[in-house]
Amino acid sequence: DAKTTQPTSMDCAEGRAANLPCNHSTISGNEYVYWYRQIHSQGPQYIIHGLKNNETNEMASLIITEDRKSSTLILPHATLRDTAVYYCIVRVDNQGGKLIFGQGTELSVKP
Amino acid sequence: GAGVSQSPRYKVAKRGQDVALRCDPISGHVSLFWYQQALGQGPEFLTYFQNEAQLDKSGLPSDRFFAERPEGSVSTLKIQRTQQEDSAVYLCASSLGFGNSPLHFGNGTRLTVT
Numbered sequence: 732d733a734k735t736t737q738p739t740s741m742d743c744a745e746g747r748a749a750n751l752p753c754n755h756s757t758i759s760g761n762e763y764v765y766w767y768r769q770i771h772s773q774g775p776q777y778i779i780h781g782l783k784n785n786e787t788n789e790m791a792s793l794i795i796t797e798d799r800k801s802s803t804l805i806l807p808h809a810t811l812r813d814t815a816v817y818y819c820i821v822r823v824d825n826q827g828g829k830l831i832f833g834q835g836t837e838l839s840v841k842p
Numbered sequence: 843g844a845g846v847s848q849s850p851r852y853k854v855a856k857r858g859q860d861v862a863l864r865c866d867p868i869s870g871h872v873s874l875f876w877y878q879q880a881l882g883q884g885p886e887f888l889t890y891f892q893n894e895a896q897l898d899k900s901g902l903p904s905d906r907f908f909a910e911r912p913e914g915s916v917s918t919l920k921i922q923r924t925q926q927e928d929s930a931v932y933l934c935a936s937s938l939g940f941g942n943s944p945l946h947f948g949n950g951t952r953l954t955v956t
Binding site: 763765772773774775776777780816818822828829830831832833834835 | 884887942943949
């Protein structure tokens, strides 16, 4: 069973920041939060992951609340190519590191 | 560098036929995962290898599904006596296998059973 809750869909205007929320209230202390996205007809693409500190890379920023029960993925300047399904995943720590996907958030970036 | 490569990209099989789907992981990646993705759904875990050892096959839906990775590199997912409900995209992923090294996915094989 997925351990995260995400909105089913979101819209964002091109050039604006896209803020994708995720709830993971049952996360354990040593479990990481991962974000992937899947563009139509492609495999999931790794974006970023974090434990408790905020993280940033060339693709996005990840903000994790102090109690670790929720997080937000931020795409600072969304483009049309960022239209995809975004998955927030709590990685299972003791089963080989497999990812359990939920339904994700379908982000539509509009001109 | 080269990513995870899967072949064929598309496969059409008649019901009852056997199929074999191939995955070439990223060179040096110890862990390999297979997922099944039905239309409109998130990927679902099938099985996991560490090197040549299949450590978790809890997601395989029936005994018609079989995966192997004999030399710890290339993996094959075999489906015997295909059924219509097997129609899906089959995704392969690999990772370095330590710490929290992320999984890197291929673009999948779309299987259609007619």
